[in-house]
Amino acid sequence: xxxxxxxxxxxxxxxxxxxxxxxxxxxxxxxxxxxxxxxxxxxxxxxxxxxxxxxxxxxxxxxxxxxxxxxxxxxxxxxxxxxxxxxxxxxxxxxxxxxxxxxxxxxxxxxxxxxxxxxxxxxxxxxxxxxxxxxxxxxxxxxxxxxxxxxxxxxxxxxxxxxxxxxxxxxxxxxxxxxxxxxxxxxxxxxxxxxxxxxxxxxxxxxxxxxxxxxxxxxxxxxxxxxxxxxxxxxxxxxxxxxxxxxxxxxxxxxxxxxxxxxxxxxxxxxxxxxxxxxxxxxxxxxxxxxxxxxxxxxxxxxxxxxxxxxxxxxxxxxxxxxxxxxxxxxxxxxxxxxxxxxxxxxxxxxxxxxxxxxx
Amino acid sequence: xxxxxxxxxxxxxxxxxxxxxxxxxxxxxxxxxxxxxxxxxxxxxxxxxxxxxxxxxxxxxxxxxxxxxxxxxxxxxxxxxxxxxxxxxxxxxxxxxxxxxxxxxxxxxxxxxxxxxxxxxxxxxxxxxxxxxxxxxxxxxxxxxxxxxxxxxxxxxxxxxxxxxxxxxxxxxxxxxxxxxxxxxxxxxxxxxxxxxxxxxxxxxxxxxxxxxxxxxxxxxxxxxxxxxxxxxxxxxxxxxxxxxxxxxxxxxxxxxxxx
Numbered sequence: 347x348x349x350x351x352x353x354x355x356x357x358x359x360x361x362x363x364x365x366x367x368x369x370x371x372x373x374x375x376x377x378x379x380x381x382x383x384x385x386x387x388x389x390x391x392x393x394x395x396x397x398x399x400x401x402x403x404x405x406x407x408x409x410x411x412x413x414x415x416x417x418x419x420x421x422x423x424x425x426x427x428x429x430x431x432x433x434x435x436x437x438x439x440x441x442x443x444x445x446x447x448x449x450x451x452x453x454x455x456x457x458x459x460x461x462x463x464x465x466x467x468x469x470x471x472x473x474x475x476x477x478x479x480x481x482x483x484x485x486x487x488x489x490x491x492x493x494x495x496x497x498x499x500x501x502x503x504x505x506x507x508x509x510x511x512x513x514x515x516x517x518x519x520x521x522x523x524x525x526x527x528x529x530x531x532x533x534x535x536x537x538x539x540x541x542x543x544x545x546x547x548x549x550x551x552x553x554x555x556x557x558x559x560x561x562x563x564x565x566x567x568x569x570x571x572x573x574x575x576x577x578x579x580x581x582x583x584x585x586x587x588x589x590x591x592x593x594x595x596x597x598x599x600x601x602x603x604x605x606x607x608x609x610x611x612x613x614x615x616x617x618x619x620x621x622x623x624x625x626x627x628x629x630x631x632x633x634x635x636x637x638x639x640x641x642x643x644x645x646x647x648x649x650x651x652x653x654x655x656x657x658x659x660x661x662x663x664x665x666x667x668x669x670x671x672x673x674x675x676x677x678x679x680x681x682x683x684x685x686x687x688x689x690x691x692x693x694x695x696x697x698x699x700x701x702x703x704x705x706x
Numbered sequence: 707x708x709x710x711x712x713x714x715x716x717x718x719x720x721x722x723x724x725x726x727x728x729x730x731x732x733x734x735x736x737x738x739x740x741x742x743x744x745x746x747x748x749x750x751x752x753x754x755x756x757x758x759x760x761x762x763x764x765x766x767x768x769x770x771x772x773x774x775x776x777x778x779x780x781x782x783x784x785x786x787x788x789x790x791x792x793x794x795x796x797x798x799x800x801x802x803x804x805x806x807x808x809x810x811x812x813x814x815x816x817x818x819x820x821x822x823x824x825x826x827x828x829x830x831x832x833x834x835x836x837x838x839x840x841x842x843x844x845x846x847x848x849x850x851x852x853x854x855x856x857x858x859x860x861x862x863x864x865x866x867x868x869x870x871x872x873x874x875x876x877x878x879x880x881x882x883x884x885x886x887x888x889x890x891x892x893x894x895x896x897x898x899x900x901x902x903x904x905x906x907x908x909x910x911x912x913x914x915x916x917x918x919x920x921x922x923x924x925x926x927x928x929x930x931x932x933x934x935x936x937x938x939x940x941x942x943x944x945x946x947x948x949x950x951x952x953x954x955x956x957x958x959x960x961x962x963x964x965x966x
Contacts, residue, residue, distance in 0.1 A: 355824040358836050362800055362820070365837065456794045587813060591805050594793040598757045602788075603859070604781030604809040649795040 369653040372646075376660045380667070384438065387671040388430045392679060395422040403427040433563045436571060437670045437684065438663040440560075440625045440632060443575040445639035445662025446655055447618035450582050452640055453593035453651065454611045455519040461637035462622040465508045465526030467501040468631045469533035471623060474500030475630070476540045476552045490562075493555065494627045501623035504529050509612065517608040518597075522615070558632035558685025560670055567628045574624035578617040579659065585614050586651035593649065632685045635662050638692045645699050665692055707768050708732040709754070709863040709895035714763035716746075716753050722761070723749055725920045731895040731912070733768075733862070736886060738906035739899040740930075741916035742940055747899035748789065750916065751865045754897065755786045767863050767895075781809035785856030789867040791848050796841040799851050803827055806858025823858050830854040830884070846877035850884070857888065864889065864896040870905065878902070882909040903931050903955045915939055927953050 388400045395403070399419050406412040407427035447462035455464075463469075477483065478496035508525045515521040541549055582589075588610050592600050600607040626632065642665075643658035666684065669691045673682035714727040723746045731737045739747045752758045754765045756772050765772045767783045775783065785806075797805075803826060807819040815823075827836055830850045835843060840851055849869055856864055869885065870878040886909050889896045900906050906913055907927035914924040917939045923930045931953040936944045943958045 354833055355821075355828050358800075358827070358833060359820060359824050361837070362824075453795065458794065584813065587805070587808065587811065590797060590801065591808060593795040594797055594802065594805075596788065596790060598752060598755075599786070599788050601757050601777070602755055602781060602784070602786035602856075603805060604776075604778035606777060644795070648801075649797050650801050 366653075369647060369650075369657075373653065373657050373660060376657070376664070380438070380660055380664050383664070384434050384667055387667060388426050388434055390671060390675050391425070391430060393422050393425045395419070395426050399423055400426050404431065407431070428565075429563075432565050432568045433560045433670070433674075434667060435568050436563045436629070437560050437666045439568065439571050439575045440629055441635055441639070441661075441663035441666030442579065442659035443571070443621045443625045443662075444632065444636040444666075445643070445658045446579050446582055447622045448636035448640040448662075449643070449651070449654055449658045450589065450614050450618045451636075453589045454614055455523050456593060457519060457523055458641070459637075460523060461633065462618055463631070463633050463636060464523055464530075465619070466504045466529035466533055467619060467623055468626060468633060469530050469537060470504030471497040471501040471626050472556050472631060473533045473537045473540070474498070475555045475627075476537050476544070479551045479555065480540050480544045480548050498623050498627040500533070501619070501627065504533060505616075505619040505623070509615065517611055519611075522611070554683075555630045556685075557683035558626070558630040559681070559683040560629060561681055561683075563628075571624055571628055574621050578621035579655070581617040582614055583652075583655050585610065586655055589614065589651040589655075590649070593651070630683075630685060632666070632688060634685075634689045634692055635665055638696045639665055642692075642696060642699055665695075707895075708735070709897065710766040711750075711754055712764050712766070714750065714753050714760045714765070716749060716758055716760045723919055724753065724760075726763070727916075727921055728763075729912075729914055729921070729924055731863070731897060733895050734890055734893045735911040736889055736896045736898060736909065738910035738913045738927075739897060739916060740901075740903060740906055740913060741922070745916040746919060747916060748867050751786070751867050751897060751899055754863075755784050755865050756780055757786070778809045781859055781861075783862050785859045785861035785864045787849075787852045787856050787864070787866045787869060789871060791840075791852045793841060796839050798837050799832055799840060799843075799854075800824075800827065800836050802840050802851055803832075803854045803858050806855040809859055822860065826854045826857045829857070829888070844877075845872040846874075846881060849873065849877075849881055853881075853885065853888075857892070862894060864894050866896065866898045868899050868901065870900065870902065878905060885909070903936070903953075907931055907952045907954065931955060 385397060385400055389395050389397055399422050403423035403426035406423060412424060412427055444462055451462055452458055452460045474496040475493050478492040483492045483496060508522060508529060511525045512521040541552055544552060588605050591603055591605055592607050592610055597607045639662035640658050643654055643661045647653050647657045665688060669688035670684040672691060673684050673687035709731040711727055711729050714724055715722055716724045727750060729737060739750065741747055753760045772780050772783060800823065803823045804815055807815060807823060811819060827833060830853065832850060832854060835847060840848055870881055873881060882905060913927050913930040915922040915930060915935060922939055923935055931946060933944055933946050936942060936955060944955050945958055947954045
């Protein structure tokens with residue numbers, strides 16, 4: 347038996363600390379890039395606004411002086427603060443939320459094919475939205491409130507169904523995934539049935555919703571989504587170490603370390619689902635980010651959830667804001683839905699990483 | 707002091723797969739669990755480690771009933787090394803060993819946790835592999851990582867499920883030598899499920915054969931590993947010689963000819 351040589355262990359510990367610091371620097375640097383890009387993206391659009399105008403708009407908006415000064419740039423500043431900024435912020439929040447949910451869902455099911463939508467909540471939300479659109483359900487006429495509530499409610503009903511069935515089956519990862527896939531098909535069939543009987547002009551709205559878009563984002567949407575994303579992300583980050591254990595080994599190993607895998611699956615699964623449901627209720631279905639952003643992040647950052655969760659949030663946000671800006675500007679004044687563009691932007695990047703780094 | 711199982715009975719359905727299993731392992735010694743496939747060796751390890759809750763009976767570690775402990779406290783008493791160590795989302799060696807400190811931490815590892823993990827890594831001869839992805843290690847190296855993880859729990863008892871099943875001859879010997887020296891040095895009570903009777907005789911202090919859901923024989927290797935017991939439990943003819951007072955089993959030629 348070798349005796350401990352403090353020197354050797356100390357050197358390794360120093361290296362370990364350096365690796366951790368290096369990862370934090372990468373996360374901070376990519377966050378800075380995200381913020382700079384976001385400011386730049388707000389200068390793009392039909393109404394010209396340079397970076398100075400964007401910064402002024404944000405300052406005036408935050409301090410409540412947006413309407414105080416009327417000059418040549420005031421119209422642009424209003425466009426920036428009331429239209430572009432909420433859109434960019436919502437795209438960042440949606441990217442963060444969907445990506446972190448994907449990381450957590452993949453971890454608790456130990457399945458790299460899983461995304462936040464595997465358990466059926468996207469199709470359930472689509473069904474809820476179609477119901478509200480086709481039957482005109484809304485507590486506040488002329489607004490999207492009914493669509494948002496209906497989508498959120500059906501997504502949560504789907505999640506409760508998945509977890510109830512899985513609970514009967516011992517909450518095994520495979521039962522969560524299989525029940526989710528089954529419910530996906532049911533809600534998809536229900537949505538198709540509604541579309542089949544819907545009037546043509548309402549059908550267009552249903553299909554538009556299913557594309558996923560940030561068009562028409564207002565600050566209220568941003569605040570509601572922000573609460574869900576911030577609270578749920580913090581909950582998931584709190585369980586980062588336990589996610590490391592549950593993602594890397596069988597349940598018997600998890601239990602032997604004093605962790606109850608089923609409780610962890612319920613708590614982190616609920617946080618992921620709540621966050622995802624809140625996002626897609628406002629934006630429509632944006633599926634690809636929740637699958638690909640976690641994998642891009644794992645390739646670059648490894649599987650330690652203490653770093654993976656924040657980094658995947660930044661990667662998801664980058665992917666989403668870039669995709670939305672491309673969709674908004676490439677065929678301007680026509681705005682392509684982000685749900686479509688994100689696949690065009692993300693897939694080449696993903697394939698490039700697969701080809702250049704075979705294992706992670 | 708040590709590990710004691712009292713009348714453990716367990717079944718996945720109405721049928722018992724373990725019936726009234728009792729044994730005692732003193733601290734600093736190793737008990738080998740032997741028996742044909744499907745006799746409940748892994749199930750017994752899981753019952754002792756409280757992965758499964760036995761229908762009847764209890765496990766005591768240093769006189770304390772593990773069923774009355776919280777899950778976290780239990781994880782400080784018993785370390786478990788599973789047979790299957792492959793990971794879908796693998797971490798590095800140090801990240802994996804550090805998870806052995808989970809019974810002591812909530813969110814952040816302290817300096818003491820890191821000291822323990824790096825010390826165990828050094829003891830297990832894993833220094834050069836500290837930052838390697840565990841899925842890129844050989845079977846023997848990965849086995850050592852998971853033993854290191856269990857040791858990082860600073861347990862009083864260690865359960866190992868077929869730790870040599872996927873290893874070549876040399877790695878089987880070095881892994882068992884390492885386990886034995888750690889058990890002696892850290893004064894742990896260990897239970898190992900194993901198929902190789904000769905390795906069990908070489909490295910374990912006591913041997914227990916399970917057959918038909920209950921204990922068939924329990925005692926020193928010399929008492930338990932006999933030609934008659936082997937024939938009764940495994941249904942094969944074997945001769946047992948003695949080398950340096952340890953039994954050494956070899957299959958008889960006529961038996962091999964019959965089976966081929």
